[in-house]
Amino acid sequence: MVWQTRPSEALATLANETFDVVVTDLQMREMNGLELCERVALNRPDVPVVVLTAFGSLDSAIAAIRAGAYDFISKPVELDVLSIAIERAANNKRLREEVKRLRIEAEAETWPRDRELVGESAAMRAVHDLISRVATSEATVLVIGESGTGKDVVARMIHKRSRRASAPFVAVNCAALPEHLLESELFGYVRGAFTDAKENHPGLFVQARGGTLFLDEVGDLPLLLQPKLLRALQERAVRPLGAKSEIAVDVRIVCATNRDLETAIEERRFREDLYYRLNVVQVPLPPLRARGGDILGLALGFIRHFASVSQKNVKGFSKEVGQKLVSYAWPGNVRELQNSMERAVALTRLEEICVDDLPEKIRDYRFSHVVVAGNDPAELVPLDEVERRYILRVLEAVAGNKTAAARVLGLERKTLYRKLERYGVETKS
Ligand SMILES: Nc1ncnc2c1ncn2[C@@H]1O[C@H](COP(=O)(O)OP(=O)(O)O)[C@@H](O)[C@H]1O
Numbered sequence: 164m165v166w167q168t169r170p171s172e173a174l175a176t177l178a179n180e181t182f183d184v185v186v187t188d189l190q191m192r193e194m195n196g197l198e199l200c201e202r203v204a205l206n207r208p209d210v211p212v213v214v215l216t217a218f219g220s221l222d223s224a225i226a227a228i229r230a231g232a233y234d235f236i237s238k239p240v241e242l243d244v245l246s247i248a249i250e251r252a253a254n255n256k257r258l259r260e261e262v263k264r265l266r267i268e269a270e271a272e273t274w275p276r277d278r279e280l281v282g283e284s285a286a287m288r289a290v291h292d293l294i295s296r297v298a299t300s301e302a303t304v305l306v307i308g309e310s311g312t313g314k315d316v317v318a319r320m321i322h323k324r325s326r327r328a329s330a331p332f333v334a335v336n337c338a339a340l341p342e343h344l345l346e347s348e349l350f351g352y353v354r355g356a357f358t359d360a361k362e363n364h365p366g367l368f369v370q371a372r373g374g375t376l377f378l379d380e381v382g383d384l385p386l387l388l389q390p391k392l393l394r395a396l397q398e399r400a401v402r403p404l405g406a407k408s409e410i411a412v413d414v415r416i417v418c419a420t421n422r423d424l425e426t427a428i429e430e431r432r433f434r435e436d437l438y439y440r441l442n443v444v445q446v447p448l449p450p451l452r453a454r455g456g457d458i459l460g461l462a463l464g465f466i467r468h469f470a471s472v473s474q475k476n477v478k479g480f481s482k483e484v485g486q487k488l489v490s491y492a493w494p495g496n497v498r499e500l501q502n503s504m505e506r507a508v509a510l511t512r513l514e515e516i517c518v519d520d521l522p523e524k525i526r527d528y529r530f531s532h533v534v535v536a537g538n539d540p541a542e543l544v545p546l547d548e549v550e551r552r553y554i555l556r557v558l559e560a561v562a563g564n565k566t567a568a569a570r571v572l573g574l575e576r577k578t579l580y581r582k583l584e585r586y587g588v589e590t591k592s
């Protein structure tokens with residue numbers, strides 16, 4: 164227990180330590196008890212406040228509850244009444260924490276939001292390696308990659324494996340809200356800060372306290388909010404709209420974007436100083452077409468998942484489907500693959516997905532459409548991916564005749580088999 168006679172000191176102590184309950188008088192010199200209630204409700208919404216009110220003063224009791232107090236007792240204080248009130252408040256806090264913990268656990272079990280990254284390609288192994296090295300640090304992480312490459316999954320994995328795992332993971336999509344809403348969502352506001360501000364709103368920085376704040380699509384953060392974010396990161400504090408003081412926030416930042424931030428900087432859409440703040444550790448996620456070796460493993464995982472949730476007996480896919488999947492270019496990346504498999508599982512009448520269950524786009528895709536390297540830098544792929552594509556292209560051209568393909572490629576048949584097996588096109592059976 165900490166006993167303090169000055170409200171400002173009490174607030175400072177509260178910012179740095181955890182307490183079960185705050186008990187306060189209403190009449191105090193430097194700050195009135197109602198204001199203290201409001202500030203605790205804003206800064207430490209998790210800590211209940213019990214207010215001592217003058218005997219028979221219903222008005223001040225109501226005002227205290229309005230200001231966010233959990234309970235009030237009237238003076239003169241009887242010790243057993245006080246101790247019951249404190250116990251009730253502390254129990255309430257424990258229950259709320261329990262609910263929060265259960266909610267987080269329940270969320271962790273839902274699929275696929277909290278799934279792990281599937282993929283054994285060199286590119287994905289590098290991503291895994293980076294995640295495990297960076298997760299336990301406090302460094303700000305910038306995840307970059309096209310839409311559907313798994314940026315959300317990476318952000319959640321980093322949180323789950325960090326020391327902050329039991330604290331909240333709060334995600335906000337910077338592209339989804341208009342500027343003023345995003346501002347009040349992120350930084351919060353106090354009652355009366357603007358017409359609709361009927362209550363104090365702590366804001367996402369405060370909600371994520373102790374945990375991780377995931378700023379998704381950070382490349383779309385409105386220019387006017389960028390200095391405010393930069394300041395929050397530098398000072399590790401936020402000032403809610405209309406508030407007189409700043410609130411210290413201990414949050415780890417992970418952000419993601421599918422934009423090229425360096426171009427955005429050149430075009431003056433993104434502040435360079437903010438970029439350097441965010442880009443401490445960069446986790447690049449390659450597009451699915453640059454890690455073709457992962458496609459079939461991913462597809463099988465998705466099929467098993469959707470088969471089990473829809474209680475259908477679907478075990479896998481035909482050889483032809485496998486060939487279509489590895490040759491398609493997947494502009495929508497893993498998300499597109501996942502959606503296609505969900506659809507196929509829903510449509511199929513067999514235990515094995517067949518070509519007719521695939522979306523037309525994929526069914527009719529010819530491997531010969533794949534250029535090995537176009538002019539778009541985003542289309543450039545690793546050398547072994549070029550090899551994979553070329554081998555598949557040759558195989559297609561010789562109508563799947565492996566002896567002929569091996570001859571064209573100048574490979575031993577055994578070598579060709581080994582490669583095809585690695586691509587998941589052909590399995591020993
Ligand atoms: N490597 C992966 N393994 C398993 N599932 C993945 C993988 N990458 C992405 N997904 C799934 O694909 C979908 C899109 O991923 P998401 O992280 O939302 O992409 P992004 O945020 O980059 O647009 C999600 O449902 C996610 O669970």
Ligand SMILES: [Mg+2]
Pocket residue numbers: 311314315379
């Ligand atoms: Mg995303």
